[in-house]
Amino acid sequence: MEHLPKKKATIYDLSVLSGSSPSTVSAVLNGSWRKRRIKESTAALIRELADQHQYTANLQARGLRSSRSGLVGLLLPVHDNRYFSSMAQSFEAHVRSRGLCPIVVSACRDPDEERRTVETLISYSVDELIVAGATDPDGVHAVCIGSGLKHVNIDLPGSRAPSVISDNYQGARMLTEAIIRHFSDDLKLGPDELYLFGGRDDHASRERIRGFRAIKRELMQGDSDKCIEPTGYSPNMAQVAFERFYEREGKLPRGLFINSSINFEGLLRFMAQHPNEAFVDIVVGCYDYDPFGSFLPFPVIMIRQDIEGMITKAFEIMAENRPSVQTYLIQPELVPPRTALKGPLDAIKDIA
Amino acid sequence: MEHLPKKKATIYDLSVLSGSSPSTVSAVLNGSWRKRRIKESTAALIRELADQHQYTANLQARGLRSSRSGLVGLLLPVHDNRYFSSMAQSFEAHVRSRGLCPIVVSACRDPDEERRTVETLISYSVDELIVAGATDPDGVHAVCIGSGLKHVNIDLPGSRAPSVISDNYQGARMLTEAIIRHFSDDLKLGPDELYLFGGRDDHASRERIRGFRAIKRELMQGDSDKCIEPTGYSPNMAQVAFERFYEREGKLPRGLFINSSINFEGLLRFMAQHPNEAFVDIVVGCYDYDPFGSFLPFPVIMIRQDIEGMITKAFEIMAENRPSVQTYLIQPELVPPRTALKGPLDAIKDIA
DNA sequence: CATTTTTGCACAATCGATGGTGCAATGAAT
DNA sequence: ATTCATTGCACCATCGATTGTGCAAAAATG
Numbered sequence: 001m002e003h004l005p006k007k008k009a010t011i012y013d014l015s016v017l018s019g020s021s022p023s024t025v026s027a028v029l030n031g032s033w034r035k036r037r038i039k040e041s042t043a044a045l046i047r048e049l050a051d052q053h054q055y056t057a058n059l060q061a062r063g064l065r066s067s068r069s070g071l072v073g074l075l076l077p078v079h080d081n082r083y084f085s086s087m088a089q090s091f092e093a094h095v096r097s098r099g100l101c102p103i104v105v106s107a108c109r110d111p112d113e114e115r116r117t118v119e120t121l122i123s124y125s126v127d128e129l130i131v132a133g134a135t136d137p138d139g140v141h142a143v144c145i146g147s148g149l150k151h152v153n154i155d156l157p158g159s160r161a162p163s164v165i166s167d168n169y170q171g172a173r174m175l176t177e178a179i180i181r182h183f184s185d186d187l188k189l190g191p192d193e194l195y196l197f198g199g200r201d202d203h204a205s206r207e208r209i210r211g212f213r214a215i216k217r218e219l220m221q222g223d224s225d226k227c228i229e230p231t232g233y234s235p236n237m238a239q240v241a242f243e244r245f246y247e248r249e250g251k252l253p254r255g256l257f258i259n260s261s262i263n264f265e266g267l268l269r270f271m272a273q274h275p276n277e278a279f280v281d282i283v284v285g286c287y288d289y290d291p292f293g294s295f296l297p298f299p300v301i302m303i304r305q306d307i308e309g310m311i312t313k314a315f316e317i318m319a320e321n322r323p324s325v326q327t328y329l330i331q332p333e334l335v336p337p338r339t340a341l342k343g344p345l346d347a348i349k350d351i352a
Numbered sequence: 353m354e355h356l357p358k359k360k361a362t363i364y365d366l367s368v369l370s371g372s373s374p375s376t377v378s379a380v381l382n383g384s385w386r387k388r389r390i391k392e393s394t395a396a397l398i399r400e401l402a403d404q405h406q407y408t409a410n411l412q413a414r415g416l417r418s419s420r421s422g423l424v425g426l427l428l429p430v431h432d433n434r435y436f437s438s439m440a441q442s443f444e445a446h447v448r449s450r451g452l453c454p455i456v457v458s459a460c461r462d463p464d465e466e467r468r469t470v471e472t473l474i475s476y477s478v479d480e481l482i483v484a485g486a487t488d489p490d491g492v493h494a495v496c497i498g499s500g501l502k503h504v505n506i507d508l509p510g511s512r513a514p515s516v517i518s519d520n521y522q523g524a525r526m527l528t529e530a531i532i533r534h535f536s537d538d539l540k541l542g543p544d545e546l547y548l549f550g551g552r553d554d555h556a557s558r559e560r561i562r563g564f565r566a567i568k569r570e571l572m573q574g575d576s577d578k579c580i581e582p583t584g585y586s587p588n589m590a591q592v593a594f595e596r597f598y599e600r601e602g603k604l605p606r607g608l609f610i611n612s613s614i615n616f617e618g619l620l621r622f623m624a625q626h627p628n629e630a631f632v633d634i635v636v637g638c639y640d641y642d643p644f645g646s647f648l649p650f651p652v653i654m655i656r657q658d659i660e661g662m663i664t665k666a667f668e669i670m671a672e673n674r675p676s677v678q679t680y681l682i683q684p685e686l687v688p689p690r691t692a693l694k695g696p697l698d699a700i701k702d703i704a
Numbered sequence: 705c706a707t708t709t710t711t712g713c714a715c716a717a718t719c720g721a722t723g724g725t726g727c728a729a730t731g732a733a734t
Numbered sequence: 735a736t737t738c739a740t741t742g743c744a745c746c747a748t749c750g751a752t753t754g755t756g757c758a759a760a761a762a763t764g
Contacts, residue, residue: 011750058749
């Protein structure tokens with residue numbers, strides 16, 4: 001039977017029931033009672049009543065009074081790809097292990113939405129915030145600073161708050177080199193057969209492009225601007241770019257550096273329009289790891305960013321009392337084709 | 353320059369500045385001022401002061417007073433796969449469009465964690481909750497009912513709250529039939545060559561198994577218990593199951609119905625251990641859509657659940673004042689191999 | 705037994721916003 | 735000019751917890 005939504009018990013209810021004052025009840029229930037010299041027996045009684053009546057603290061009230069909430073936020077650009085969803089997963093585990101409540105929100109790469117969202121979080125007195133892949137980290141910072149909210153950037157650095165990012169330059173070098181070396185000597189790749197698609201004008205893309213070009217020049221003695229096609233972080237724009245290229249050249253470049261799995265989805269859309277023959281000889285390097293992407297019918301080399309490492313580092317930084325504004329580089333990992341890595345889900349017990 | 357975290361302006365500050373009372377300021381700033389017959393000019397003045405001083409309401413205080421929070425929650429089993437991350441993405445868009453704040457949390461398929469998490473959300477006076485793929489929806493329901501929280505189940509039904517799920521029976525029939533028909537007449541699949549892997553003892557798995565068996569008997573005149581291998585929702589257990597099968601039979605079944613993309617990842621892990629030759633003739637049907645999964649080197653047929661449809665329906669139900677406890681079936685969609693569908697990300701503008 | 709110390713708790717202000725109620729000033733109606 | 739209705743706003747209790755302070759009663763000390 002549905003019992004009517006009986007309103008929740010408060011410390012005042014328990015106060016009456018136990019014969020103690022509200023403040024005593026509060027102290028018992030929030031752990032500060034030793035300090036307040038509450039008798040063990042009083043505490044025991046109150047605790048018993050509390051779970052008899054299923055008391056749970058009203059966290060809004062607590063938050064209002066103490067201007068803390070027990071919430072830790074993660075601001076994401078989007079949910080729907082494996083990079084960010086893994087990040088959310090790791091993040092939650094970390095926050096939970098500290099006994100706090102993780103809340104994940106996305107802001108669609110929109111600077112205004114980013115700021116508005118953070119303002120909302122602040123209005124709930126979120127205690128800490130990880131800002132991942134923000135389009136305008138410094139804008140977010142300004143909002144945070146105004147209210148003293150601890151925050152760390154991840155994935156894309158800001159200039160005013162500590163940042164933890166992966167070493168995109170090194171990663172791009174590794175990935176590019178792996179693409180090049182994947183071709184045997186007799187089918188060697190030329191500088192104008194290796195293209196970079198995707199990304200936009202953000203720190204990560206710039207670094208990756210820098211790494212791509214550097215190693216390309218070192219190993220191939222060549223590179224040109226036409227080998228770089230930034231398409232934004234959208235499957236659709238990437239698809240269009242591939243289509244255009246294909247129309248122009250009659251084929252895709254044999255070597256493809258794809259900036260982010262989101263853009264890789266653009267290649268999928270292209271693939272859906274063309275027979276497999278168009279792909280027999282290509283080698284793709286994707287900056288970002290997706291387990292299914294790793295097993296496509298052509299060689300796909302991927303970079304897996306060390307999400308767990310970045311999250312860990314971010315929380316370490318937030319634990320400091322006066323963290324210095326600097327950018328920490330975390331090394332990413334090269335993932336050869338046909339590799340199924342473990343992820344944060346593996347940490348979860350599943351009773352078969 | 354870092355201005356010191358000057359504490360945020362409150363209605364009291366604005367009250368002093370404007371010469372009006374706090375309640376007037378409050379009314380102006382929360383929109384109820386017309387009703388309270390505040391003069392237009394007074395309102396204008398207050399509004400100007402408000403954004404001069406960057407006033408934003410303390411939502412904990414508001415929530416405490418009004419016992420509403422403006423938060424809408426989505427409880428997920430896990431973040432890290434495309435099905436649930438798409439769900440999060442759609443959910444956020446819906447909630448945002450209503451001017452509320454979406455918050456997404458996962459509970460790792462752990463009934464206790466589910467209940468604890470919902471209790472936490474309730475402590476923050478979350479206004480509405482979508483419970484997706486909960487292991488124990490009725491347990492969650494009990495917690496919600498205790499505090500009058502509106503909620504709807506998605507993906508896995510409960511018996512005490514309205515539920516929106518996809519038609520798993522029909523979906524499984526479609527998928528199974530598509531697998532069978534994918535084989536040409538000369539290579540026809542036998543009943544003992546078509547296996548179902550993955551899932552566990554939940555409503556969705558049961559329905560899918562029922563659909564799988566029904567159509568199998570109709571089209572193949574055969575089915576047996578050994579063709580069903582529930583492995584739980586874990587890549588690892590699924591991998592182990594595949595390995596065992598392979599060891600026993602020297603090959604994989606030619607027809608594979610895989611229950612959820614999470615289990616499909618188990619197949620990836622298996623694949624990483626074995627040469628591509630082990631897969632040349634298999635056809636996989638996966639209940640859940642993953643764009644990369646669709647392009648693997650063997651035919652992969654997928655079922656895409658109508659996430660957008662389910663979310664929409666869920667919100668419609670929550671908008672009713674006395675929703676009836678029933679289960680709504682949403683039709684899923686069969687996705688042929690090599691198909692790149694659009695997703696919730698496509699709704700996001702990206703300034704290239 | 706008188707005094708000091710310790711124990712155990714109650715009191716009350718406070719966090720920031722909301723909304724019911726009441727009342728003065730203004731304008732309209734008679 | 736008196737009465738009545740309307741306008742415009744202030745007052746105050748309230749939501750549920752936290753925390754500094756104060757004060758009896760009990761215990762320790764002399």
